[in-house]
Amino acid sequence: MDGVFLSTEKAKSVVDILNNVLDEYKVELIYNYRLEHLQKHFKVFKLISTENQLIIAYNVVLATGGVTYKETGSSGDGLNIAEALGHSITEIKPGGVLLTVREEWIPDLKGITLEDVGLSLRSGGKIIPLPRGNLLFTHFGVSGPVILDMSHENRGNYGQIW
Ligand SMILES: Cc1cc2nc3c(=O)[nH]c(=O)nc-3n(C[C@H](O)[C@H](O)[C@H](O)COP(=O)(O)OP(=O)(O)OC[C@H]3O[C@@H](n4cnc5c(N)ncnc54)[C@H](O)[C@@H]3O)c2cc1C
Incomplete structure (x- = not known):
């Protein structure tokens, strides 16, 4: 399939759309929080950052990307975190590579x-x-x-x- 491009031809438009949705649902954003441990205690999750900041949550969506480009944050942390929670991790293969x-x-x-x-x-x-x-x-x-x-x-x- 050939690429699909935004009518504005600006990647920022995607960020704007996502930000609008977050505003609409009054979602609080926490920046500079590097998750190190995610533990389940009965019905709640305990999130601990590399700076030891603690967050308690009823639900967690782990969207930490793959293992593609460490400099952009996709370090593979999420796979280790998911595995520590008991999830099984499938074999990691390259994709979209020149x-x-x-x-x-x-x-x-x-x-x-x-x-x-x-x-x-x-x-x-x-x-x-x-x-x-x-x-x-x-x-x-x-x-x-x-x-x-x-x-x-x-x-x-x-x-x-x-
Ligand atoms: C060079 C390059 C060019 C690309 N070009 C295109 C393209 O033209 N079109 C296209 O459709 N796709 C492209 N892709 C692929 C696209 O970028 C990825 O498929 C997409 O970003 C994956 O989205 P994601 O939300 O799953 O993960 P990501 O975008 O990687 O987001 C994961 C986020 O989780 C954060 N994170 C990770 N671990 C932790 C942690 N422990 N604590 C807190 N935060 C954490 C990361 O910092 C990151 O912000 C490209 C990728 C690369 C590397």
């Missing part, structure tokens, strides 16, 4: 998009066909929907473009 390639001629094609490209993955002697899509050459390798979609199929093997 590919770097060794071939030196690829950077010369940067900015060029190929439409409706087929990809296959060689894995354990088998060739696995993947859904078709657009492919974009970049200064370091290949990107575009077809590459981003295939990245979760990465099994440490070799991809092939056809």
Whole structure:
């Protein structure tokens, strides 16, 4: 699927919409609170931050992201916190990842998009066909929907473009 963009073409519009909803429901926001421990005591949850700030809550939504980009906060904390509460964690795989390639001629094609490209993955002697899509050459390798979609199929093997 091609990207879907906001009519304003500004990411801030999404933040504004979310803030409006929070205002409407009079939600209190607490900033700079790094959750370290989440414990269940009978019917309540006890949240303790890295600064030892305590919050008691009846319900908790854990929306701490994945393990993608530590600098943006998605450190994987939430997985450890959920596991400590007794949840099972499935295997973590990469997704939406661009590919770097060794071939030196690829950077010369940067900015060029190929439409409706087929990809296959060689894995354990088998060739696995993947859904078709657009492919974009970049200064370091290949990107575009077809590459981003295939990245979760990465099994440490070799991809092939056809
Ligand atoms: C470089 C890059 C480009 C991307 N581009 C796109 C794009 O163009 N379009 C698209 O749809 N998606 C894009 N994505 C993916 C998108 O950003 C994620 O899918 C999305 O942000 C996930 O949302 P989330 O709310 O689950 O987690 P996050 O956005 O990661 O939010 C999790 C929040 O939890 C906080 N947190 C984590 N641990 C704790 C803790 N212990 N205590 C308190 N807070 C904590 C984090 O600080 C963070 O603010 C991109 C991602 C990256 C890295």
